Amino acid sequence: MSQLLEIDRVSIRFATGRGDLQVVSDVSFSIAAGETVCLAGESGSGKTVVSKAVMRLIDDENGKISSGSIKLNGTDIAALPRQELRSIRGKKAAMIFQEPMTAFDPVFTIGRQITETIRRHDRRITPNEAHQRAVEMLRRVGISEPEQRLKQYPGELSGGMLQRAMIAMALSCRPELLIADEPTTALDVTIQAQILQLLQELKNEFNMSILLITHDLGVAAKIADRIVVMYAGQVIEQASTAELFARPHHPYTQGLLQSITTMDSDRSQRLFAIPGSIPGHADLPDGCRFHPRCPYVSEKCRSEAPPLKDWGGRQAACWHTDRLIARGERPPAFEAAAAASSTPEPADASAGLPDDVLIELRRVTKHYPFGRSVFSRKKGAVQAVEDVSLAIRRGETFGLVGESGSGKSTLGRVLLHLERPTSGSVLFEGRELGALSPAKLREERKHMQMIFQDPYGSVDPRWKIGDIVGEPLSVHGRAGAREKKEAVLELLSLVGLSPAAYDRYPHEFSGGQRQRIAIARAVALRPKFLLADEAVSALDVSVQAQIVNLLSDLQRRLNLTILFIGHGLNVVRYVSDRIGVMYLGKLVEIAPGERLFRRPAHHYTRALIASIPTPVPERQQDLGVIHGEIPSPAHPPSGCRFRTRCPAATARCALEPPELREIGPGHFVACHDPAG
């Protein structure tokens, strides 16, 4: 196979206020025609920078390719004058981005943006032909009524739809290379599965190569032929997908693979986590850049950087690859995977718990009215949560899953009474929160705390860590300054932070560390109930495991009850005793965690589980992808809200909304015709 893209010893520097920063060092890899190569790594590894360098987009961000060459079809992009770049961008290589919502210009129609792209590269095409081609492309990427869609503005389409349109636009000039930068990260699992499948089909049809940038090895396993792993600006390993998963040659890759929470992770064991976090580009460690986090570290690793060495058709940059291979073991995660399929269904621990309810929702509904202004034509309400009843028992972890737009976060906020329900009531230890006076409610908040998704936004950037963690203590008027400081220091050590953090500001910490800060603050008042709203979704895989472990430790030590909201089904399965599945404001299934995954009854739950990419290449089954997208909560379908996407929908589903009913011990489902 001829090489389409050859990246040869490329280093990239960025000019910053504090001098030049080398962000990528000596990266080499190539992509053959028709091949899918995945560039994997955590945030800060430099993978996105490399992908942008291929299009020379870094020029606009004060970046420059300081050495090496990037050859696309033999043309060295690194040496190309700026004017000639336009002939490459879009025409030979095209890019799709992580946030489809922001990648389109909101003030032009989709059609105008696509036809413009087509005509920019070939002036001979008439506007009419360009329009025809745009219609064809949209149809090809699976958008229904393409003529209509072309007339719409980006804001009128959903995320999944926009990502399809983005792909259509990228492919409209028949590029030879498609660069996809985290194309599915911002999307729901069900949509992610659809997009990945689409990319796979299009690759064959258009005979192009794909450079996929992702942090999710599950996604990589699904569509990549080869995987290049980056760490702190360097390539540390590259191998074919099967080889990489079967036998990683670098401790970092091994660690990454092990820290993925899979459908088979043993709930009784702690998750594997790589200690520490990725170093900043400004102060990289000497020698091997991974050595401070590496279990195989030796004296040599500290002083000398290992070169990228050939290991029979694959490469790894480690002094100890031979030791890794000699041990000859498959990483433990995979052993567990092999073992789990044969173990009998464990007795449900939660079934034996006393029915001691800590927090209860009674027929809670939350509507957001819109269109109340004089000028709006449409009036109505977004039905975010519709008639949900739920009881969470003391000491359990209840998981809540669903696509975005399912109302799970709203439910969480209503539960804490950060928002008042439109109807229905929330009972905490038997007291109705809605009936309490504001002062009483504030008092009650001591017992219920929350951890947010975004570890950057949820702490005040102007406060020191000590004050942030101590704020709940001051608010509830406990103790003097000295006692408070002692308490805060204790909390910091509880979540694994150094006491030195006390006088520092949030920006000095990484995402994982900030999430620890948020957790320390949340448990400061020894609450009974903790709401973790997507608390680990924004974190890197290796850090995610650290935080999940911390949460389970704390739950045991402090006897917490946790509501864990997440879209990462694997993680939710790992942490939760019971799981609830939400769809379009309705709770459609509740079951003990293990049981839900082994015997999902609702067709939506089945689809959700099927959509999870498995990080084991051999086990890639053709997924039972559900079609379409979640409808607007302002106009939910009649009867069963899932019927528009349900493979088993009947006439009855359109007429009669199904009620939750018990089909097994602790297993409730709202479906007229449950599966299995």
Add this chain to the structure above:
Amino acid sequence: MREAASVKTAWRTKRTPTTLQRTVPKIVVARWMSLTAGAVVLFLIACALVPQWIAPYSPTDMQADRILLPPGSAYWLGTDYFGRDVFSLIVYGARESLFIGFASVLVGGVSGALLGALSGYLGGWVDSVLMRIVDVIMTIPGVLLALAVAAGLGPGLWNIVLAVAIASLPNYARIMRGQILSVKSRPFITASRSIGASELSVFVKHVLPNSLSPLLVMACIGVGTSILTGSGLSFLGLGVLKEIPDWGALLSQGRGYLTVAWWICTFPGMAITLFVLSVNVIGDELRDALDPRKRRE
């Protein structure tokens, strides 16, 4: 972010410097621009406080034998048509100009910020009513508004300050309201509420400090524009008629002589420009110094 990741290793290797230790070297090695700006502002403030120590001549001293002398060794910035020393006039004029500049920003900025903050934080009808009032004020050009207010109140230093303050108030209110609205919706505000903090403490401890920095920058620019507006008013005869003119009055008096004696209005103009520039530089420094994310070497 990038530096953040290394914190863990830093703990092990070196002692954490305190905030003071990190700030002091910064002051010492501060860029020359901030130093110059600081020097200019200090000098002008000194002029305002003790002009008699700085000015070589009395500003009221008119001498027929030195009319319209160009800048030279005896009269550094030349003399005007009355035979007064331009440099001494500028030094003595600083008091009035600086007072109008600072006082009107203080009055306009504080009251504007308060209105904007109330409006943004409370929302609802309070917001609607306050913002419509601000909108109405905004439709009238600033100078015209100041003129009307000054004319209504009659001449006088405080009335000028008030006129300029009212004219600048809507801008502060708008900016503050926008800031409050955006800060209000950030997760750490919800986070604070979720631990049971009262509305007042959320507002004072979180919303306000995070909303102030653009206002600070605007206030610095505002000092300059206020001096100019104040000057405009005194040019139109609504200022205080005194024997010592402020910078704006100097500027307008010298205008007629621009072709024969450029120095009469050029130097007061430069004084205004220099002062405004310096205050802006200091404003930027101040904003950075107040932001913990930038408070590092």
